[in-house]
Structures are given as C-alpha cells and as structure tokens.
Amino acid sequence: MVQEHENIVGFDSAILMHPTVWKASGHVGNFIDVMVEDTITKERFRYDTLSDVQREQNLSPNGNPLSEPKNFNLMFSTSLGSTEESSMKVYLRPETAQGIYVNFKNVQQTSRLKLPFGIAQVGKAFRNELLFKNFIFRTCEFEQMEMQFFVHPQEDTKWFEHWKQLRMQYYKDIGIRESHLRFHEHRPDELAHYAKEACDVFYHFPFGWNEIEGIHNRSNFDLTQHSEFSKKDLSYQPEEGEKFIPCIIETSAGLTRTVLLVLCDAYRVEEIEGSARTVLQLHPRLAPYTIAVLPLVKKDGLAERAKQLFLSLQKEYSCAFDVNTSIGKRYRRQDEIGTPLCLTYDYDSLTDSSVTIRQRDTLKQERVAIHKINQYISDYVKTYGVDNA
Structure with a gap:
C-alpha cells in the first residue's frame, strides 16, 4: 500500500489521544453493541446476531428466555493523570483511522502531497468485545492495517470502486483461493453513521463466511467533525480553485484475521502413494x-x-x-x-x-x-x- 504507490505514505499515530477525538468521531455515542443474556445459562449474545423469530419470542439460541437488551460499550477506558482527582478519562484506540485524520494536515503539508493521496498505517487496536471466539478471529487486542485515501468530493464514488477491486486483487495476489472470497455490499440500513457507501471482503473460514476487510466511502464526515471539534481548518487548498473538505475512501483490514485466513486457506491434507501428506501451501512471499x-x-x-x-x-x-x-x-x-x-x-x-x-x-x-x-x-x-x- 505504501511501497508500491507513490501517492501513499506510511504513518504511526498514538494509541492514546485526547478523549475529544472519540467524541468527534462518534465512537463515544455510537460505538456500542446491544447485548442480551440467556437467563438460564448466562451466555451472552449480540442482539443483532439473533434471528427475527428469536427476537420476537425473546428466546436465546438455546431456547431460554432472554434478559432485557443492554448497551455494551466497545471502547476500553483508562485514566491519564498522577492523582485520581486530577486524572482524565481516556480511551485505548478502537481503530487506527482517527489518528490519521487528526494528523491529516501535518502529513499533507510536510510530505507535500496533492490530492488524491493516502495515509496508511499498521498498528494495535483494542476493543472490549462481548464474545471471543474462533481462535484469533475475534480478540480484544489486535493489529489493523488501514489506509485513508483523500479525494475530491466529486470523485469519491470512482475511487471507492477503484479500491474495492484493488483490495480484492490483493488477496488473490497472496495466493488466496478466489472461490473462498466474495464481496458483501452494505444495504442502506447496514451503513455506519459515517458511511456513504461500503462493502466488506468476506472469506469462507472453516466456521463460515466472515469479514476480513472493509472498504468504506466515508464522505467528508471525519475531517468535518474533527475540524468542528478542534476549531482547526482541515480543508484542502488546491493550486487552482477554492478550498474544500476532502472525502475519504478507507480500506480497513485486520492483520490478525489475515494471518488466520492465510493459514486456513493454505492448509491441505493430501494422499501421496497411500500415506497422508500435511502441507501448508503458502505463497512463497508469505512462507516462513x-x-x-x-x-x-x-x-x-x-x-x-x-x-x-x-x-x-x-x-x-x-x-x-x-x-x-x-x-x-x-x-x-x-x-x-x-x-x-x-x-x-x-x-x-x-x-x-x-x-x-x-x-x-x-x-x-x-x-x-x-x-x-x-x-x-x-x-x-x-x-x-x-x-x-
């Protein structure tokens, strides 16, 4: 994403940032899951994973009555300060993208980048997950690979389609079977609060089809929000024409999940001359x-x-x-x-x-x-x- 693109630069943002960053991004108000609990087994479920029948009858997948739905905040919080009285509540970042947005102006000016351009980074993210399952597919500490591509508002749809195809091709290029990959287009009722359009790349794991990467047209929501909350001008000034707030096309992949899908896709057990051969058919660029x-x-x-x-x-x-x-x-x-x-x-x-x-x-x-x-x-x-x- 960086080495092979002359208009994308690498970056490493802070894990702990001012709490206002997460208010501006919408995470404080919107980054929640709705949780219900099986009143008999005490097993917890995300409400949106239940079927329409289970919700209507208020029954868990086990057939037992469910508790009332409760909001479950996905951000880890901690305190910044030497004493309890003077400390400030801060959050471990649940994604790496916001660190790019608040540094957009710094990176653009110091790197002398012109639209369209991207800022990419790999880094830790932390989420207070309701459920941990499927080995390293869902954990509370994981690695993300994200790229934010800044474009003119009139070209956002064109670049969204461009990055969709490019990111799907990436998985094919590292040897992932095409038959195990597909797009999932987001319906209007599935879109996040910041998204104009979005789709996910899905992979067929042994436990079913699941998301490995999201490609989002975030419009100009993020820079507009951070500009409003910080009172800093985050617009872009072209050499000719008026200033404007760029739109953002985001590619957000889980590095941890990518490792898991590579292992799942490469694993084979073959019969050679009457005996079993276990082989990990990794692409040579990924092999240890x-x-x-x-x-x-x-x-x-x-x-x-x-x-x-x-x-x-x-x-x-x-x-x-x-x-x-x-x-x-x-x-x-x-x-x-x-x-x-x-x-x-x-x-x-x-x-x-x-x-x-x-x-x-x-x-x-x-x-x-x-x-x-x-x-x-x-x-x-x-x-x-x-x-x-």
Whole structure:
C-alpha cells in the first residue's frame, strides 16, 4: 500500500489521544453493541446476531428466555493523570483511522502531497468485545492495517470502486483461493453513521463466511467533525480553485484475521502413494522459509558443504537448514511449515556442482547448477500463482 504507490505514505499515530477525538468521531455515542443474556445459562449474545423469530419470542439460541437488551460499550477506558482527582478519562484506540485524520494536515503539508493521496498505517487496536471466539478471529487486542485515501468530493464514488477491486486483487495476489472470497455490499440500513457507501471482503473460514476487510466511502464526515471539534481548518487548498473538505475512501483490514485466513486457506491434507501428506501451501512471499537446504546425509562432508551453501543463500533469502532424520521425513517437515522449495545436496553435488530442488506443491524435482540457484528461486517466486497455483 505504501511501497508500491507513490501517492501513499506510511504513518504511526498514538494509541492514546485526547478523549475529544472519540467524541468527534462518534465512537463515544455510537460505538456500542446491544447485548442480551440467556437467563438460564448466562451466555451472552449480540442482539443483532439473533434471528427475527428469536427476537420476537425473546428466546436465546438455546431456547431460554432472554434478559432485557443492554448497551455494551466497545471502547476500553483508562485514566491519564498522577492523582485520581486530577486524572482524565481516556480511551485505548478502537481503530487506527482517527489518528490519521487528526494528523491529516501535518502529513499533507510536510510530505507535500496533492490530492488524491493516502495515509496508511499498521498498528494495535483494542476493543472490549462481548464474545471471543474462533481462535484469533475475534480478540480484544489486535493489529489493523488501514489506509485513508483523500479525494475530491466529486470523485469519491470512482475511487471507492477503484479500491474495492484493488483490495480484492490483493488477496488473490497472496495466493488466496478466489472461490473462498466474495464481496458483501452494505444495504442502506447496514451503513455506519459515517458511511456513504461500503462493502466488506468476506472469506469462507472453516466456521463460515466472515469479514476480513472493509472498504468504506466515508464522505467528508471525519475531517468535518474533527475540524468542528478542534476549531482547526482541515480543508484542502488546491493550486487552482477554492478550498474544500476532502472525502475519504478507507480500506480497513485486520492483520490478525489475515494471518488466520492465510493459514486456513493454505492448509491441505493430501494422499501421496497411500500415506497422508500435511502441507501448508503458502505463497512463497508469505512462507516462513523460502528454501530449505538439506544435505542427503551427515557424513562424507555433505553436511559441511551444504552448510556453506546455506550460509550463502541466507544473505538473499529466508532459509532453513536441517540434517536430522531421513531425507523423506525432512521433506514432509518442510511441507508442514509451508517451505515452498527444498534443496538437497547429495554425493553427485561433490562432482557436478549441482543440487536437486524439490517443489512443495507439485513434488517436481529438478537438477540445478549451484551458480544458478539464486536465479531459480527468484524466477519461481515471481511466477508463482501463474505456473504453480
């Protein structure tokens, strides 16, 4: 989002900000879930997840009576100050976006950016979730990846459609199966208080379809609100024409959720020659190791020569080195952690200066000259998804 776009810059905003920031953004008044409780089991449910029949009959999914609905604030609060009397109530940020908005003018002026441009960041966010479930899908502390793209008010719909397609393509580019991805367009009654239009990217997890990223047309709500509450001018002045408050197209992805979807999408159990093979079919750019260097055996100098090769490759790639157990078991070990390539240094390597490289996905093995290994790896990573998907 930053490195490959000349008009998007990276940023790192504060976790704790003045509480007025969250009043301006609408979080203090609107960032709530409505909670109900099963009066028998004491299990809690979000009211909006209940079916129309359950709401009408006031019954939980367990068939028991429900308590009265109560508002559940999703922001964590803490105190800022040395004494209880002088302390001020502040909040842990529930999203990273607001830190970008209040710094919009600083970043725009110091970076000399012209519309349209974006500000992106990765950072911690905190939400007082009602329910924790599905491993790391929903937690109270998580990482967000957000980008706020500032545009002319007359071009907001065009840029909204642009970023929708670009963000969907991102997941395909990192190897996620297209059949497991879809858009969910927000109906008017689903839109957040700040949104003009919105859609989510959904992924089909083992526990069902769920959101992994939101793309929102936030109109000029945010900068207008922060300008009003802070009494600072957050308008944009083009070289020609009148000042205006930019509209914002937001892409908001969960880094934590993205890790989970990558693992779910890559996990396979295959049958190879009558035995099960567990493989993590990660895109090479995401794999913990790009290549594993495996001497055929420990003896006769093979391990020492292979280690020298490992140390030279390590300067360019993330590499693993494994000399324990049989070569077959070491292959399977690397398959399980998602290493896309395994290099075997054998007895022939001592005389022909070549090695065998095995591909994780196809099990294809090729003899490659040692001086061509770097080029082989580079070509494999660049073409992955074209020839290897």
